[in-house]
Amino acid sequence: MVNWSSLETVFLDMDGTLLDLHFDNHFWLEHLPLRYGERNNLAHQAAKDELIPMIMAERGSLNWYCTDYWSDRLALDITGLKAEVGDRIGYRPHVTEFLDALRQSGLRSVIVTNCHPDPLKLKLERTGLDQRVDAIVSSHQLGKAKEDPQFWRDLQQLTPYDAGATLMVDDSFPVLESARAAGIAQCLAVLAPDSQQAARERHPDIPGIHHFDEILPALRQRQAVPSPR
Incomplete structure (x- = not known):
C-alpha cells in the first residue's frame, strides 16, 4: 500500500487524518447554526x-476554510465559538504511534x-x-487551498521536497487527486x-485505510532496516 523504502517526506493532512473530524463536523453542522440562530432569532433548523x-x-476554495472570511460574513467570532x-478536539486512533514511528524511521x-492559523493554534494547544x-504549513500562508494544483508548486518555497519521494495522506479525495496531478508519487x-x-467508500484509484494501524507494521519494518554505510 505504501512503498516506505522510496520515501523521504510524508505530508500529512490534519483534520480527518490526524485529528478526529468529528470536532469540525459538529462545529459547522451543529454548534455554529446554534449560535447563528441565537444571534439572528432563528430556530436551529x-x-x-x-x-x-x-x-x-465555498467548498474547495480558501474561503471554505477561512476563519476570517466566515467571521466577517456571519458577524460572529468563529475562533471563539470553536x-x-x-473539548471535542482529539486524535484519531493510532495516530500518536504512527507519528512516533515516522520520527524513528528518519522520514520527514x-x-x-x-x-486557518487561528483554529490551528487552538488545535495545537x-x-x-x-x-x-x-x-x-497552512494553505493560508500560500493563499491557495490544497485543491488548487498551483498549491503544490508554491509549497516548494516553504518546504522544499522531492515529489517522487513523497507520500501525501489525506481524507479528502479532491486534495489527493490534486497532489497526484502535481506529481506527488504516493497518495493514501x-x-x-x-x-x-x-x-x-474507497477511491477507485487511490489506496485507502481506515486507521493507521493498517500501515504501522510495514513502517516499523522500514525502521528495522539498517542505513547503508
Missing part, C-alpha cells in the same frame, strides 16, 4: 437551512493543512501535535475521518 448552502457554495466546543513529517512532526486516503460517522 432554520439557521442550518440558511447557513449550510452558504458554506457549501473554543466553546474545544510535515503537516500540510487547509486549517489542545493536542501538542506540533511536537510530534517536523513542520506545519483516510476512509474513516469522523469517529461518529460510517467510513466512506
